[in-house]
Amino acid sequence: xxxxxxxxxxxxxxxxxxxxxxxxxxxxxxxxxxxxxxxxxxxxxxxxxxxxxxxxxxxxxxxxxxxxxxxxxxxxxxxxxxxxxxxxxxxxxxxxxxxxxxxxxxxxxxxxxxxxxxxxxxxxxxxxxxxxxxxxxxxxxxxxxxxxxxxxxxxxxxxxxxxxxxxxxxxxxxxxxxxxxxxxxxxxxxxxxxxxxxxxxxxxxxxxxxxxxxxxxxxxxxxxxxxxxxxxxxxxxxxxxxxxxxxx
Numbered sequence: 001x002x003x004x005x006x007x008x009x010x011x012x013x014x015x016x017x018x019x020x021x022x023x024x025x026x027x028x029x030x031x032x033x034x035x036x037x038x039x040x041x042x043x044x045x046x047x048x049x050x051x052x053x054x055x056x057x058x059x060x061x062x063x064x065x066x067x068x069x070x071x072x073x074x075x076x077x078x079x080x081x082x083x084x085x086x087x088x089x090x091x092x093x094x095x096x097x098x099x100x101x102x103x104x105x106x107x108x109x110x111x112x113x114x115x116x117x118x119x120x121x122x123x124x125x126x127x128x129x130x131x132x133x134x135x136x137x138x139x140x141x142x143x144x145x146x147x148x149x150x151x152x153x154x155x156x157x158x159x160x161x162x163x164x165x166x167x168x169x170x171x172x173x174x175x176x177x178x179x180x181x182x183x184x185x186x187x188x189x190x191x192x193x194x195x196x197x198x199x200x201x202x203x204x205x206x207x208x209x210x211x212x213x214x215x216x217x218x219x220x221x222x223x224x225x226x227x228x229x230x231x232x233x234x235x236x237x238x239x240x241x242x243x244x245x246x247x248x
Contacts, residue, residue: 033089038075040066042086053135054083054142081148084139088155091128092162098124102166117167119213122187123206125159126194130202136195160184186212 034042045062052058056073059080063072076082096102101120104112112120129136143152160183169179189212194205 032093034086037068037072038082039086041068041072041075042083045083046087046090049083049087049132049135054080054087054139056080059083078148081142081145081151084142084148085151085155087132087139088159091125092155092159094128095121095125095162095166114164114167114169118163118169118183119209121163121166122183122190123209125163125187126190126202126205126209129191129194133194133197136191140192140195156184156188159187 032039041059041063043062044065045058048058048061052061056079059073059076059082060070063070073079078085098121101112101117101124104117104120132139142148157180160180163183164179169176171179186209190205190209193208194202197205199205
């Protein structure tokens with residue numbers, strides 16, 4: 001039975017209740033954290049992020065585009081953070097559609113190994129930020145707010161779990177935890193690096209990612225990876241707030 005359990009998921013604080021806290025091969029995953037009306041508004045708001053950022057303005061324009069009244073933004077008690085959460089959630093779910101990675105073959109004709117798929121899927125997820133990367137430090141400021149950290153850390157853990165699962169990882173021993181903790185650390189560091197990368201096609205970010213994967217010093221426990229993530233996002237978040245004139 002243990003080998004058939006996909007993962008034990010960490011649910012964000014504002015997630016809708018569900019009967020199961022894990023995914024299995026025999027059952028569909030639990031419902032997502034957004035209902036139909038919220039999904040409609042947030043989907044319509046995403047195209048406004050490059051111009052207006054992760055702000056109430058983008059949220060309000062999404063509500064208008066989706067045919068809702070302005071007061072519909074009251075559906076989101078977390079405000080603009082709901083946009084960040086939705087982006088994280090939808091980009092994570094989109095990874096399963098990358099069949100070219102999941103079914104790819106190596107140069108010798110054999111299927112790609114789990115490690116190669118993990119690296120490729122991690123890169124694809126990072127590329128999901130490329131259109132809004134100039135706005136991502138705004139998102140980091142929201143992610144690092146104390147009330148949002150539980151959901152933020154949960155999404156980071158879920159992303160690492162999703163990547164390892166899609167790559168074909170079947171471990172059920174203690175390496176299950178260290179693999180996901182290490183990937184969380186690698187992803188968080190690379191995502192932050194990407195916000196300052198001005199190279200063509202994010203070549204410097206890709207090189208940075210490759211170095212992180214080959215750095216044996218990165219392997220650590222969940223506490224370290226979460227702590228490092230909080231440190232990265234909090235530092236970036238404070239810089240954004242200071243740049244906007246907030247005295248901190």
